[in-house]
Amino acid sequence: MSDAATKRATRSRWLLLAPALAVLVFAASGPLLIVLIYSFLTPGDYGGVEWNLSWDAWFSVIMEQDFFTDEIGFADAHLSIFWRSIKLSLMTALLTFIFGFPTAYFIATRPKEKRDIWMLLIIIPFWTNLLIRTFAIMELIRAEGTVNSALLALGIIDEPIQMLFTEFAILLGMAYVYLPLMVLPIYASLERFDFTLVEAGYDLYATRWRVLRKVIFPLAKPGVIAGSILVFVPSLGAYVTPRVLGGGKQLMLGNLIELQFGAGRNWPLGAALSLTLLAIVMVALILYVRAAGNEEVRHG
Amino acid sequence: MIEINEVSKIFTGRGAPFTALDNVSVTIRENEFFTLLGPSGCGKTTLLRVIAGFIDPTKGTVTLDGQDLVSLPPYKRPVNTVFQSYALFPHMTVAQNIAFGLEMLDKPRAEVKKTVDEMLALVRMTEMADRKTSEISGGQQQRVALARALAPRPKVLLLDEPLSALDFKLRKDMQLELKRLQSETGITFVFVTHDQEEALTMSDRIAVMNAGKIRQIGGPRDIYDHPAERFVADFIGDTNFLDVELLSIAGEQATVRLPSGAEAQVRAPGEGVAPGPVTLAVRPEHASLSGGAGAVLPGTLANVVYFGTDTHYHVDLDGGGRFVLRQQNQPDQAQTRTVGDRVEVTLAPGVGQVLRD
Numbered sequence: 001m002s003d004a005a006t007k008r009a010t011r012s013r014w015l016l017l018a019p020a021l022a023v024l025v026f027a028a029s030g031p032l033l034i035v036l037i038y039s040f041l042t043p044g045d046y047g048g049v050e051w052n053l054s055w056d057a058w059f060s061v062i063m064e065q066d067f068f069t070d071e072i073g074f075a076d077a078h079l080s081i082f083w084r085s086i087k088l089s090l091m092t093a094l095l096t097f098i099f100g101f102p103t104a105y106f107i108a109t110r111p112k113e114k115r116d117i118w119m120l121l122i123i124i125p126f127w128t129n130l131l132i133r134t135f136a137i138m139e140l141i142r143a144e145g146t147v148n149s150a151l152l153a154l155g156i157i158d159e160p161i162q163m164l165f166t167e168f169a170i171l172l173g174m175a176y177v178y179l180p181l182m183v184l185p186i187y188a189s190l191e192r193f194d195f196t197l198v199e200a201g202y203d204l205y206a207t208r209w210r211v212l213r214k215v216i217f218p219l220a221k222p223g224v225i226a227g228s229i230l231v232f233v234p235s236l237g238a239y240v241t242p243r244v245l246g247g248g249k250q251l252m253l254g255n256l257i258e259l260q261f262g263a264g265r266n267w268p269l270g271a272a273l274s275l276t277l278l279a280i281v282m283v284a285l286i287l288y289v290r291a292a293g294n295e296e297v298r299h300g
Numbered sequence: 301m302i303e304i305n306e307v308s309k310i311f312t313g314r315g316a317p318f319t320a321l322d323n324v325s326v327t328i329r330e331n332e333f334f335t336l337l338g339p340s341g342c343g344k345t346t347l348l349r350v351i352a353g354f355i356d357p358t359k360g361t362v363t364l365d366g367q368d369l370v371s372l373p374p375y376k377r378p379v380n381t382v383f384q385s386y387a388l389f390p391h392m393t394v395a396q397n398i399a400f401g402l403e404m405l406d407k408p409r410a411e412v413k414k415t416v417d418e419m420l421a422l423v424r425m426t427e428m429a430d431r432k433t434s435e436i437s438g439g440q441q442q443r444v445a446l447a448r449a450l451a452p453r454p455k456v457l458l459l460d461e462p463l464s465a466l467d468f469k470l471r472k473d474m475q476l477e478l479k480r481l482q483s484e485t486g487i488t489f490v491f492v493t494h495d496q497e498e499a500l501t502m503s504d505r506i507a508v509m510n511a512g513k514i515r516q517i518g519g520p521r522d523i524y525d526h527p528a529e530r531f532v533a534d535f536i537g538d539t540n541f542l543d544v545e546l547l548s549i550a551g552e553q554a555t556v557r558l559p560s561g562a563e564a565q566v567r568a569p570g571e572g573v574a575p576g577p578v579t580l581a582v583r584p585e586h587a588s589l590s591g592g593a594g595a596v597l598p599g600t601l602a603n604v605v606y607f608g609t610d611t612h613y614h615v616d617l618d619g620g621g622r623f624v625l626r627q628q629n630q631p632d633q634a635q636t637r638t639v640g641d642r643v644e645v646t647l648a649p650g651v652g653q654v655l656r657d
Contacts, residue, residue: 199354200387202374204401205452214400218391 039271047265057268061276078256078273085253086280088171088242089235093182093228095175100182100227105216107183108190119187126180134244137173138164165247173241178234182227189223190216225292232288233281253277302328302351302456302488307360309346309512320346321357322512328456328490329505333482335491337499338509339535344492347509348458351490352381364455375404380449381458384465386441388433394444395420395429401452419447422481439470443477450485459491463498475502496536500524508532525583528569529656533581540587540623542580542597546654549573554654556580559619564595564647568654579655584626586651589613589643597623597645601637613637615645 039057041049064075107118125133140146141163148160163169193216201211217224239254246252251259253273260270309321320343328334336344349355351362353374362369369377380401388397398419402412420426423443428436433444442462449457459478463471479502482489493499499506500520507517508531516528527533530541544556547563554568556578566580588594602622603614606629613625623645637643 194385194387196383196385196387197389199352199374200381200383200389201400201404202354203352203379203381204448205375205404206400207375207404210404214404215389 035271035274039268039275041268043266043268045265047261047267049267054268057266057272060269061272081251081253081256082276082280084167084250085236086284088167088174088252089232089238091171092174092178092235093232095171096179096182096231097224097228099175100179101186101220101224103179104183104186104190104220104223107187108193109195115191122180122183125176130177130240131244133177134173134241137169137176138244141169141172164245165249167246167250169245170238170242170250170252173245174235174238177241178231181230181234185226185230186220186223189220193219221292225289228288229285232284236281236284237277301330301365302490303361303363304328304347304351305361305363307347307350307357307362309343309350309355310358319512321350324360324512324514326507326514326517328488331486331488333479333489333491333502333504335493335499335503335506336509337493337496337506337536339494342509343512344494344509345460348381348460348490348492351456352379352458353377378455379458380452380454380456381460382445382449382462384460384462386445386462388441388444388448390433393430393432394425394436397433397444398448398451400448405452415451419451422450422484423447423477438466439474442466442474446478446481450481450487453485454487456488456490459489461492461494463493464495471498478502500536508535510535526567526569526653527581527655528572530579530581533653533655538584538624538626540582540584541655542582542621542623542652544578544580544654546573546575546578548575549654556652556654558595558597558647559617559621560595560597562595562597564652565649566647566652566654567650569656572656573654579657580652581655582623582647582652584612584624585610585628586647587623587625588646588648589625589627589637590646591644592646592648594646594648594651597647599623599643599645601639601641601643604635604637604639606635611635613643615643617645 038049040053040055042052042054042056044050060075060078062075062078063072064078065072103122107115107122110118138145142148143160143162143164145164147163148157151157152160163172197215197219198211201215202208206214237254238252239258242250242252242255243258246255248255257270257273257277260266260273264270304324304326307321307324308319311318311320322343324343324347336347338344346355350357351369353369353372357370364378369379389400392400395416398416399412402415407415416429417426420429423446425440425443425447428440428444433441436444442465445462462478463474466474475498478489478491491499491502500523503520505517505519506523508515508523510531516523516532518526523532524536527536527539533539533541542559544558544564546568547555547557549555549568552567552570554566554573556564556566558564558580564580597615597617599615599617601613602616603612605612605614608629610626610628613627615623615625617623625645
């Protein structure tokens, strides 16, 4: 190849890469870099940032200086929000798995022409506005809501159960909202599943439970791993659901971050918290993928 | 011994009910290589799955050594299956696949290991023990599926067209291998196939099935030489069908009048036939063109086809109909007959079988 031809080939390669590069630079790396820079600046009086280099934001992610005594201690408020976010996200993943796996299995074992209808039923709520779905949950569980009214009418309880504005409410809301994200990947791995293997399991003296554990589950594992990640990650950063169903009492990370960019007027702290969230997600994913077995993830 | 007694299976879906098994009764003996042979949709696989426990019969009983099987779930039946698609567990190694049944029976670890090693040796897969099932060839997968099903030492091994996915050469090898495994392990094999040659070469006894019914049960020679009905004669091997008149019958010996008017001594089923018009089945290699004692069918040679091992002669019989003969070739044999020659098809006494329908 001549020099000119090589140059032309190089140029057209860059041209073809341009859209991907543009997305990477302007949509992914760029904003992230801005957030990173902001986290090392000081807050402006009315929002925004002052261009002074400072570690203060990072410091106050987990530490705080007492206003009166100047004593330095852990920022309990932040830590409890971290803990609640991680706990509720893990529980959401677990809950969606408990309900999602049988659902996906049920759909995958229907006749081919009926599966699409079942999948549609799973996906339809996903097309509805998140806020509306969340308010629907609120209507169900509030003190004068459907559930409490029914229980009262049946005489099972004497006074309404406080469900709204609790961690339970957030968990319920997130599990409901993210359930399709668990069902879809599990269904995808079960759809390719050869159900003769189930017969082979029965034939080789495995009971139903053992077939599920030794044959079906290991082969659905890539779907379960993908589903858990798809549910856990957005749960950790969830904003709307904890805002509405937690009623501002049960903050999660998303709400805390929003607070810093809004009423708190501490953009650097918000930026540092955002990056902390990112770090938690990455650490959690690495730990999870290691524990779940590298191989399945790579193959799945 | 498996006793299948008046078993029927009617599938009722949204369409019309489909009778897959129609009042089937058969006894499969201990240590027998028993083959269910028939075209696709004849009910042979359904019968196999009834024995395995994947399908409940609509009516009838299945017992194994006197013990009722129908009430037992598949995982409690001392019966293992080699699936058509092998159904090896893709997330396990060869050795883990073979160990699966033993582990589910909660055998001690040392025993599992010992049996797996034995099974690997039996199917000559010892070097492949730690391979994934996706990393071995079709023939090897077949052998692993066999070893996996044999490892728990079932009383009966069910094989659902296990050779159909293999190429010709491999299939020949595996036929011998299966026969060897059966005699070495002494386990009863129930083998399902649509391939008549496979059935003839391997089986102790064959049940020929069609439309949910067993049409005939017998040894390979019985079935081939003495088919009882037109379906069996037609399905297994090549056959000439002649419209003849049954003159007399005594036991399995019968006298018939051929279309040519000659009287022939032929075989007949012991029951189910009466004097009058019947169909006579004659295998192409059983008739002769070179004379000798017997009844004669004159005709004109219409075609001669050389096949290497043998030569096929197509004869247009006087009075209509075509008869195909097959004769073994000898080295450097001169071809004496040519198309258009007058020939005489001779049926020696005992050649030809009267069919029930």
